[in-house]
Amino acid sequence: MDNDTLRENKTELPALAVLGSTGSIGTQTLDVARMHGYRITALSAHTNFKLAEEQAREFHPKTVCMTDETAYRELKTRLADTDITVTCGIDALCETAAAPCGMVINAVVGMVGLEPTLAALNARNRVGLANKETLVTGGELVKAAEKANGVDIVPIDSEHSAIFQSLMGNEHNKIEKIILTASGGPFFGYNKDMLRNVTMEQALHHPNWSMGRKITTDSATLMNKGLELIEAVRLFDVAPEQVEVVVHRQSILHSAVEYEDGAVIGQLGVPDMKIPIQFAITYPKRLPSCSKKLSLFDVGTMTFERADEETFVCLAEARKAIAKGGTAPTILNGANEAAVAAFLDGKIPFYRIGELVCECCAKLPHERTVTLDTIHAADSEARRRVNALITEK
Numbered sequence: 001m002d003n004d005t006l007r008e009n010k011t012e013l014p015a016l017a018v019l020g021s022t023g024s025i026g027t028q029t030l031d032v033a034r035m036h037g038y039r040i041t042a043l044s045a046h047t048n049f050k051l052a053e054e055q056a057r058e059f060h061p062k063t064v065c066m067t068d069e070t071a072y073r074e075l076k077t078r079l080a081d082t083d084i085t086v087t088c089g090i091d092a093l094c095e096t097a098a099a100p101c102g103m104v105i106n107a108v109v110g111m112v113g114l115e116p117t118l119a120a121l122n123a124r125n126r127v128g129l130a131n132k133e134t135l136v137t138g139g140e141l142v143k144a145a146e147k148a149n150g151v152d153i154v155p156i157d158s159e160h161s162a163i164f165q166s167l168m169g170n171e172h173n174k175i176e177k178i179i180l181t182a183s184g185g186p187f188f189g190y191n192k193d194m195l196r197n198v199t200m201e202q203a204l205h206h207p208n209w210s211m212g213r214k215i216t217t218d219s220a221t222l223m224n225k226g227l228e229l230i231e232a233v234r235l236f237d238v239a240p241e242q243v244e245v246v247v248h249r250q251s252i253l254h255s256a257v258e259y260e261d262g263a264v265i266g267q268l269g270v271p272d273m274k275i276p277i278q279f280a281i282t283y284p285k286r287l288p289s290c291s292k293k294l295s296l297f298d299v300g301t302m303t304f305e306r307a308d309e310e311t312f313v314c315l316a317e318a319r320k321a322i323a324k325g326g327t328a329p330t331i332l333n334g335a336n337e338a339a340v341a342a343f344l345d346g347k348i349p350f351y352r353i354g355e356l357v358c359e360c361c362a363k364l365p366h367e368r369t370v371t372l373d374t375i376h377a378a379d380s381e382a383r384r385r386v387n388a389l390i391t392e393k
């Protein structure tokens with residue numbers, strides 16, 4: 001069945017291609033699919049061939065793409081008794097994203113998600129986008145592809161899903177500002193000195209959300225909020241100054257929009273990613289879900305505070321990057337991906353992530369023109385620079 005037939009066949013349940021199916025968002029997407037009986041047309045993973053095999057046997061996709069070569073070989077052998085096609089590499093991942101389906105859920109981690117997002121949009125597949133690095137690095141290209149192909153991107157990131165929902169029915173009204181909420185992470189209230197002694201275990205222990213290791217680290221440095229600020233600017237076409245970051249420790253108000261008349265419309269709910277994942281798939285409809293319902297009596301108090309951008313320098317650096325524009329956000333993202341990878345490998349302490357990102361952003365000039373080539377060049381240079389700074393020390 002081609003894309004148009006799939007889209008027009010209203011009785012057909014959504015058929016999903018899940019990129020990054022072995023991760024935190026990927027597995028929760030499959031939980032939602034399992035609950036509602038959605039068909040899975042394709043899966044992708046990087047290294048976790050064992051889980052990819054289990055998922056393939058349960059959901060019977062047409063293809064599974066493993067981007068890591070060794071994992072690909074292992075999975076191909078393991079699925080030899082099935083008619084599932086196993087593919088390998090980034091080109092194959094783009095082909096997976098472009099194959100006909102009802103929606104591509106992009107839940108891979110890192111800038112590697114950009115080209116599959118573009119491939120999906122250019123094939124006129126709707127995209128449920130968790131992969132924020134896509135918008136940080138190639139936001140202009142992605143928005144242009146969305147417009148040119150007349151397909152929707154529905155955000156999965158909880159804050160952006162909340163903003164998206166707060167905008168529904170207000171398409172013609174002017175946004176005064178976006179209130180982007182942040183949990184503050186495990187080190188809220190810490191000063192720079194205190195950050196020097198934190199451990200990886202502490203950094204990976206998020207107070208409200210259970211997520212992959214990269215985004216959990218980004219939440220601890222507040223880079224996650226910096227990336228999300230850029231994501232909001234790209235998705236909702238607002239100026240960076242219109243995005244106000246508010247620390248809300250309870251993660252109940254997932255973000256809000258203020259309109260010209262002073263009305264603020266937000267979305268609330270328990271911190272459970274299955275809610276925005278399911279909404280991205282069912283949009284504009286809503287369906288029953290297995291998530292806990294919110295009890296405001298149990299929440300009791302909701303607090304709102306300013307973020308400390310002097311201590312959490314990554315957020316301030318993200319503001320600078322989006323103000324510069326061009327490939328500056330890609331440099332920020334590439335430096336962060338390299339620094340976080342080094343932290344998770346035990347090569348650098350936590351506080352060095354922010355220092356390395358700032359050093360790299362200060363030293364590397366950015367290009368004004370954003371194309372896939374300039375993005376890749378900026379990304380490689382940022383990673384190279386961070387790795388060189390790590391070895392120099």
Ligand code: NDP
Nearest residue numbers: 020022023024025045046047048108109130131132211212
């Ligand atoms: P995880 O680390 O849990 O999962 C990442 C997925 O991507 C895995 O399936 C992994 O495969 C795959 N992957 C890793 N590296 C590559 C690569 N080089 N090429 C292709 N695939 C790769 O991440 P999360 O699920 O936490 O996050 C996914 C994205 O969603 C991120 O961009 C994150 O910022 C965003 N997000 C996540 C939220 C969450 O609650 N987790 C909330 C909001 C946004 P394998 O495991 O097989 O190696």
Ligand code: MG
Nearest residue numbers: 157158159228
């Ligand atoms: Mg988020």
